[in-house]
Amino acid sequence: MDFAPQVGDRVRHSFWALPVALVLTSALPARCSTYYLTVAGLGGEPEYDQQFTGTANDLDRVFKTSGAEAHVYTLTGNDASRAHLTQTLTVISSEAKPEDELVLILIGHGSFDGVEYKFNLVGPDVTAQELAALCDRVPAKRQLIVNTTSASGGSVAALARPGRAVIAATKSGTEKNATVFSRYWAQALRDPDSDVDKNESISALEAFQYADRKTASYFESEKRLATEHAVFEDRGKGEPVRAASKDNGEGLMLSGFTLVRFGAAEKAANDPAKRALLAKKEELDRQIDNLRYQKAAMSDEDYKKQLTDALVGLARVQQELDK
Numbered sequence: 667m668d669f670a671p672q673v674g675d676r677v678r679h680s681f682w683a684l685p686v687a688l689v690l691t692s693a694l695p696a697r698c699s700t701y702y703l704t705v706a707g708l709g710g711e712p713e714y715d716q717q718f719t720g721t722a723n724d725l726d727r728v729f730k731t732s733g734a735e736a737h738v739y740t741l742t743g744n745d746a747s748r749a750h751l752t753q754t755l756t757v758i759s760s761e762a763k764p765e766d767e768l769v770l771i772l773i774g775h776g777s778f779d780g781v782e783y784k785f786n787l788v789g790p791d792v793t794a795q796e797l798a799a800l801c802d803r804v805p806a807k808r809q810l811i812v813n814t815t816s817a818s819g820g821s822v823a824a825l826a827r828p829g830r831a832v833i834a835a836t837k838s839g840t841e842k843n844a845t846v847f848s849r850y851w852a853q854a855l856r857d858p859d860s861d862v863d864k865n866e867s868i869s870a871l872e873a874f875q876y877a878d879r880k881t882a883s884y885f886e887s888e889k890r891l892a893t894e895h896a897v898f899e900d901r902g903k904g905e906p907v908r909a910a911s912k913d914n915g916e917g918l919m920l921s922g923f924t925l926v927r928f929g930a931a932e933k934a935a936n937d938p939a940k941r942a943l944l945a946k947k948e949e950l951d952r953q954i955d956n957l958r959y960q961k962a963a964m965s966d967e968d969y970k971k972q973l974t975d976a977l978v979g980l981a982r983v984q985q986e987l988d989k
Contacts, residue, residue: 700736869923
């Protein structure tokens with residue numbers, strides 16, 4: 667967005683002195699809740715059981731500090747069964763509202779027979795179609811499913827729908843080796859270096875890019891042929907892709923899906939007086955991302971006007987958050 671830095675400079679120099687009465691140009695949205703469900707499936711061997719449980723517990727700790735509106739559920743060991751998974755998603759379905767968000771993370775082994783993907787659990791496995799049906803019952807209009815298992819690429823087609831972003835550790839169901847992507851996905855949510863735009867929050871796209879990069883580096887350092895290639899699909903149609911693209915819109919939803927916050931953003935998320943302001947800031951960030959993706963289809967004049975308006979609004983909200 668080559669025009670943004672110039673506009674941003676003018677915003678910083680021209681609008682900080684505006685009276686408080688003019689700071690907010692529209693009603694602040696209510697702070698939505700995010701429901702996080704992490705499931706560490708059946709390891710089959712003690713090494714994998716320990717690894718999967720450890721990663722799930724790492725994510726549990728991260729999500730529980732992500733804000734007062736976070737609802738965190740983590741299933742490990744014998745609790746990682748089809749019955750408990752169904753029960754937990756049923757509870758979330760009864761509590762979540764349309765304005766809320768759902769994040770489902772699957773850790774462990776998966777299988778794909780060329781037709782059907784299954785997530786390996788204690789007792790009966792669960793298919794991608796069954797997972798999709800359970801998530802369809804959750805009223806939250808914005809959903810993210812992160813499937814870090816082997817063969818997870820085979821689950822994308824069944825899980826994808828408009829309003830739901832799907833990340834898979836493998837590009838297809840035929841990449842069947844145990845994955846390392848989950849390790850780096852959890853690491854991304856703890857490492858401020860994954861915050862590329864330096865807004866003190868980590869989006870699903872930033873976490874994906876970090877984990878994908880670290881996964882590639884792992885295989886290079888081990889001098890091994892990569893057996894997993896992470897993909898995502900966040901338009902609810904089309905084939906999964908390896909990278910965001912403004913040409914087809916892939917990556918837009920992931921870029922606006924905040925997973926965790928730290929620093930001032932985390933403090934604002936836990937401050938009842940500032941939660942609505944933070945929600946407005948994140949909404950404006952999504953508007954700016956939207957404009958980046960739509961730029962090619964807009965006139966220069968319209969693009970610059972809308973971008974300026976969004977940046978001005980962002981600066982005003984940031985001023986209130988900084989008080």
